[in-house]
Amino acid sequence: MIKTIKELKALIDEEVKNCDSFVIVPHIGADCDALASALAVTLIAKKYGRDYVIVMDDERIENVVNSIMSELPSEIKFINSSELNKYLKNKKALYFIVDTNKKELIPIKDIEKKENIIIVDHHDLGATSIETENRYIGLGVSSASEIMYRLLEDMRIKFDSHVQGSELNFNIANYLLAGIFLDTSKFSKNTFSGTMKVVGNLMVKGADLDYVNNLFMEDFESDQLVLNLVRNPYVKLFNIAIALNSEDPKFIYDKEALAKAADYLNKFKSIDAAFSIGLIDENTTYVSGRSKGDVNIGEIMSQLGGGGNVSAGAARIEKCDDVYQIKLKLDDVIRPGYKFNEVDHEKMN
Secondary structure: OEOOHHHHHHHHHHHHHHOOEEEEEEOOOOOHHHHHHHHHHHHHHHHOOOEEEEEOOOOOOOHHHHHHHHHOOOOOOEEOHHHHHHHOOOOOEEEEEEOOOEHHHOOOOOHHHOOOEEEEEOOOOOOOEOOOOOEEEOOOOOOHHHHHHHHHHHOOOOOOOOOOOOOOOOOHHHHHHHHHHHHOOOOOOOOOHHHHHHHHHHHHOOOOHHHHHHHOOOOHHHHHHHHHHHOOOEEEOOOEEEEOOOOOOOOEOOHHHHHHHHHHHHOOOOOOEEEEEEEEEOOEEEEEEEEOOOOOHHHHHHOOOOEEOOOEEEEEEEOOOOHHHHHHHHHHHHOOOOOEEEOOHHHOO
16 A cells, blocks of 8 residues: 555656556546546656556546536547557556546456556545555545645646646646545535645646636536435435435436535535435436535445445446435445435425
8 A cells, every 4th residue: 555645656656667658547427536637647647758548438427527528638538448458559558547446436347457557546445446555545635636736746747827838738727626626515525724735736826716616607407406306305313314316216317416416415404414316327326425524424335335435425336227226225224223204405404
């Protein structure tokens, strides 16, 4: 296990000697923290004069991620995992995984057979974590974006958007700030003194908080999706709320909407933890969880095959289109023997 940023830098220095290409792997259903972290790795690859690709198989792309990707220059190469063997012909790869450490959450299914792997993440390890000593797991930070900022700084990579000689044609400072903004729910959780120092430094380097706010500006349609999802939550004893669409359980959501629903319920004083459950495609159910800290979301999500930390986490259940089945499993995990009571969310204050 890699314990410090300096050790991580030394590891990269060593591993890059045995590769001529970086294969950068964010988690399935990439959010802006995963994407920003992946983009930061492209700067590392560029520093060493190595080729690179970002592997993404997502059929549905979150609105914020789509907005960022539409701004990127053509030199940022994205490929599907099915294209990877063709790309790697006669190349030796360094696999750089960001914002996850679970093998089921990355698109490359035989990842543990690869020789050169580095993982940078801020989520707890679990039963399905990728087996490698080359893991940096920063549990005391806000996000993978915060870790990548610290790594870029330690490697002395110039990425100030307004400094001549940075050799940068996209504003990574904005994207790293957006990743932190997302994973801290607009600085309302997982925000430490070091986090705010990083935020300030990113703004000095050209990050624009107005730009980031606009990225996350909710349009009417997406706002209504979230409100419909949380309209009639199930509230469990010990102040745990679960939201699902009982009127249309087959409705397909973005992960972003499910995360917003959990965030929305968790803001009420009488709720200690909140979960939202919905389909993200016809055969995959997704659970997003949020907590004020008294309920360990990561531990609960790990029992559903996912992961996270104390205050936030998620689980992706493939080959399952029954949200009620997952609700019952979640009920069993949280507290056996207790029943749900339906309440109106307006009463939760």
